Amino acid sequence: MEKWNKITIDTTTEAVDAISYQLEELGIKGIEIIDHVPLSEEDRKTMYVDLLPDEIAPDDGTAKILCYIDDHADVESMMSDISVMLQDMSAFFNVGAATVSLSETKDEDWVNNWKKYFKPFRLDDNIIIKPTWEVLDDQKKDDIVVEIDPGTAFGTGSHETTKLCIHQLKKYIKEDTTLLDLGCGSGILSIIGIKLGVAKAVGTDIDINAISATKENCEINGITKEQMITYQGNLLTDQEFCSMLGTGCYDIVVANILADVIIPLCEIVTPFLKEDGLFITSGIINTKEDDVVQAMKENHLEIIEINHMKDWVSITAKPARV
Numbered sequence: 001m002e003k004w005n006k007i008t009i010d011t012t013t014e015a016v017d018a019i020s021y022q023l024e025e026l027g028i029k030g031i032e033i034i035d036h037v038p039l040s041e042e043d044r045k046t047m048y049v050d051l052l053p054d055e056i057a058p059d060d061g062t063a064k065i066l067c068y069i070d071d072h073a074d075v076e077s078m079m080s081d082i083s084v085m086l087q088d089m090s091a092f093f094n095v096g097a098a099t100v101s102l103s104e105t106k107d108e109d110w111v112n113n114w115k116k117y118f119k120p121f122r123l124d125d126n127i128i129i130k131p132t133w134e135v136l137d138d139q140k141k142d143d144i145v146v147e148i149d150p151g152t153a154f155g156t157g158s159h160e161t162t163k164l165c166i167h168q169l170k171k172y173i174k175e176d177t178t179l180l181d182l183g184c185g186s187g188i189l190s191i192i193g194i195k196l197g198v199a200k201a202v203g204t205d206i207d208i209n210a211i212s213a214t215k216e217n218c219e220i221n222g223i224t225k226e227q228m229i230t231y232q233g234n235l236l237t238d239q240e241f242c243s244m245l246g247t248g249c250y251d252i253v254v255a256n257i258l259a260d261v262i263i264p265l266c267e268i269v270t271p272f273l274k275e276d277g278l279f280i281t282s283g284i285i286n287t288k289e290d291d292v293v294q295a296m297k298e299n300h301l302e303i304i305e306i307n308h309m310k311d312w313v314s315i316t317a318k319p320a321r322v
Contacts (some may be wrong), residue, residue: 187214
């Protein structure tokens with residue numbers, strides 16, 4: 001059985017989201033978070049699972065982030081990169097102990113065990129995210145159910161950044177909307193968009209595993225190839241790839257990525273949009289909000305809305321009229 005290197009980062013609940021995003025930037029996909037944060041009343045109402053109070057130790061503000069690295073990877077270099085990243089982040093967040101330790105684990109210890117923690121939940125009033133291996137006991141007549149099998153690499157939709165995107169998509173999607181999903185990941189935004197009425201979606205990602213995950217999740221949800229198509233490529237470095245996606249084709253371009261990717265996207269997104277098209281962004285940590293706003297203004301994008309949820313920001317813009 002294949003073995004994996006497990007890197008454990010001791011940190012704080014305050015820094016977990018930001019560190020997780022930066023780990024993804026380093027190319028680390030398999031991440032597990034352990035903390036003692038109890039479910040809020042809002043969480044309990046929107047989830048289908050009850051977690052008894054005595055199952056959680058008192059919340060002391062600490063957290064552990066477990067990263068699973070292929071046994072063939074350069075682990076020493078990866079640990080060094082993580083240590084430098086934590087040191088840089090300490091200027092902006094309370095990263096706590098920020099210790100980085102190494103151990104070994106078997107494939108079976110983490111590839112499947114995480115599934116017991118992923119239960120159906122309501123993304124909003126009428127959208128339910130359901131893992132493929134669970135059964136719904138409480139489904140309302142008008143509920144939109146999205147089945148997701150994210151594997152070990154991609155999100156389930158529970159993060160604030162996804163919720164912010166869905167809120168905006170619900171507001172602006174019309175019956176004949178065409179959607180371009182940049183950094184599609186598990187495909188959740190496009191799949192929900194199609195279930196909300198998008199006529200056709202195109203998903204792109206630089207990771208071939210994301211493309212595979214999106215195709216699998218489309219099949220699970222009955223999304224046809226006519227409704228959604230996916231391409232692997234890098235918009236920021238490949239002009240031919242950009243051209244292949246088409247000019248003036250999309251009513252909405254959505255990007256739930258990091259701010260450091262959204263900023264250069266601002267330079268190239270307008271040609272994809274129809275004249276009255278919208279650029280919906282999320283994945284922006286609040287400390288980067290001003291940088292993204294500035295990039296949009298410099299690239300003649302008119303900001304329509306800025307929405308916040310906890311530490312995260314969504315900005316919706318459109319091409320400014322010259």
